[in-house]
Amino acid sequence: MLDIKIIRENPGLVKKAMDNRHESSAIIDDILRIDTDRRQNISKLDGLRQERKTISSTEREKAQERGRALREEIQAMEEEVNKLDAQMQDLLLQVPNIPQSDVPLGKDDTENVTVRTWGEPKKLNFKALPHWELGEKLDIIDFERGVKLSGTRFYVLKGMGARLQRALIAYFLDLHTNEQGYREIYPPFMVKRECMVGAGQLPKFAENIYHDAEEDYWFVGTAEIPLTNLHRDEILNADDLPIHYCAYTPCFRREKMSAGKDTRGIKRGHQFDKVEMYKFVTPETSEEELEKLTRNAEDTCQKLGLAYRVRVLCTGDIGFAAVKTYDIDVWSPGCEEWLEVSSCSNDADFQARRTNVRYRPTPDAKPQFVHTLNGSGLGLPRTLIAVMENYQQPDGSIAVPEVLQKYVGAKVIK
RNA sequence: GGAGGGGUCGCAUAGUGGUCUAGUGCGGUCGCCUGCUAAGCGAUUUCCCUGGGAAACCGGGGACGAGGGUUCGAAUCCCUCCCCCUCCGCCA
Numbered sequence: 001m002l003d004i005k006i007i008r009e010n011p012g013l014v015k016k017a018m019d020n021r022h023e024s025s026a027i028i029d030d031i032l033r034i035d036t037d038r039r040q041n042i043s044k045l046d047g048l049r050q051e052r053k054t055i056s057s058t059e060r061e062k063a064q065e066r067g068r069a070l071r072e073e074i075q076a077m078e079e080e081v082n083k084l085d086a087q088m089q090d091l092l093l094q095v096p097n098i099p100q101s102d103v104p105l106g107k108d109d110t111e112n113v114t115v116r117t118w119g120e121p122k123k124l125n126f127k128a129l130p131h132w133e134l135g136e137k138l139d140i141i142d143f144e145r146g147v148k149l150s151g152t153r154f155y156v157l158k159g160m161g162a163r164l165q166r167a168l169i170a171y172f173l174d175l176h177t178n179e180q181g182y183r184e185i186y187p188p189f190m191v192k193r194e195c196m197v198g199a200g201q202l203p204k205f206a207e208n209i210y211h212d213a214e215e216d217y218w219f220v221g222t223a224e225i226p227l228t229n230l231h232r233d234e235i236l237n238a239d240d241l242p243i244h245y246c247a248y249t250p251c252f253r254r255e256k257m258s259a260g261k262d263t264r265g266i267k268r269g270h271q272f273d274k275v276e277m278y279k280f281v282t283p284e285t286s287e288e289e290l291e292k293l294t295r296n297a298e299d300t301c302q303k304l305g306l307a308y309r310v311r312v313l314c315t316g317d318i319g320f321a322a323v324k325t326y327d328i329d330v331w332s333p334g335c336e337e338w339l340e341v342s343s344c345s346n347d348a349d350f351q352a353r354r355t356n357v358r359y360r361p362t363p364d365a366k367p368q369f370v371h372t373l374n375g376s377g378l379g380l381p382r383t384l385i386a387v388m389e390n391y392q393q394p395d396g397s398i399a400v401p402e403v404l405q406k407y408v409g410a411k412v413i414k
Numbered sequence: 415g416g417a418g419g420g421g422u423c424g425c426a427u428a429g430u431g432g433u434c435u436a437g438u439g440c441g442g443u444c445g446c447c448u449g450c451u452a453a454g455c456g457a458u459u460u461c462c463c464u465g466g467g468a469a470a471c472c473g474g475g476g477a478c479g480a481g482g483g484u485u486c487g488a489a490u491c492c493c494u495c496c497c498c499c500u501c502c503g504c505c506a
Contacts (some may be wrong), residue, residue, distance in 0.1 A: 067486030
């Protein structure tokens, strides 16, 4: 959510940002209109309330008649202001963040800019198999039984397949906590409705979320949701910042996609695992923190020996809440594509304003919004795919990357 | 799931229809004093919206778990919901 003051004082800037995102900016004029209307009504309402206050404390019985009339006027005016508040809120929630000035202009993902690469995309001197074939041959991925249990886009990891995934999770968490300065969090995987609103999932993406109607619990689609809400409605001390969290969660996403290249294998299921990194920082440090966050995610890929590229997303592809985003894609020789394993974003104060997370720069200063950042470290099924396909051997076995060997308890999966 | 108790300013508490402009203590902040520290003394101390102002600040309104209601007037009375505590039941 943007600060209404920015929209009020500089609507051109906001419209321009929306144009760059290739989104209609018509909504801004609606917001300006409602803003004016709302403030006029608030002014009237405050006047009426002031009169009520005076009357009821000075004139008592005499004032009863005027008081009754006032009550009705106030109620009507309150209704009007509430309505405008709700409309305003609803519209503000639909305005995307303003991309940072160094974000490249572009219409869609074809215009993202590769800022650096690491390693050489692996070329195997034998025919590389895609993970769905490797997985079945080694009996570590079972697609049919996944479908038997839960339907399309579910799978079962078995034996060393399950073990390899667990090893990756444990390794990521250990790396983030022991070497990169993050604090591990084990959050709930189901949260209340208001957390979904705070994290920006509701109301817009309701159809993508699994939800228990009876208890009104919502299943998280990413650890970002509980982490964002962890400090909701809190005022943090300046010396609490920065806060660096990481968390493993399963992620549940309903998104209906037609079968095809994008959903082949285990690339995109309704349930997947992810380790997420999340930061609460002071505004003046967030740009730099994004660079560090991205380096942490890259470091994770490097330690696994996976070649990758880092791309800065252009204005047409960057997410709704972000001012700047880097995607990290690792090369996977079996399915022959770059797999997005991490997306690192600086949301600035956009999410903090929704969730009302503030801090006090000095003990007696006014509270102001923190900046938040999030990044995958890393997304699992895809990292699993990349490891399987990059480390496959001519005999169909999979060598275990060195850093994972102690977690897997083996040097090769066969 | 059942019975009872409770949610007030960072923490602890007072407040049972107008004197609440929410008091007090602790903590915090600033100052004074004490050659350090502790203690003492004095002042200050929530957040949101809104108007004015470059700002410091000033004026108005709102918020006592949330939302409704009663009333000229609600922290206080009524209703619904949420959360916490104690006991019972159930349970990995």
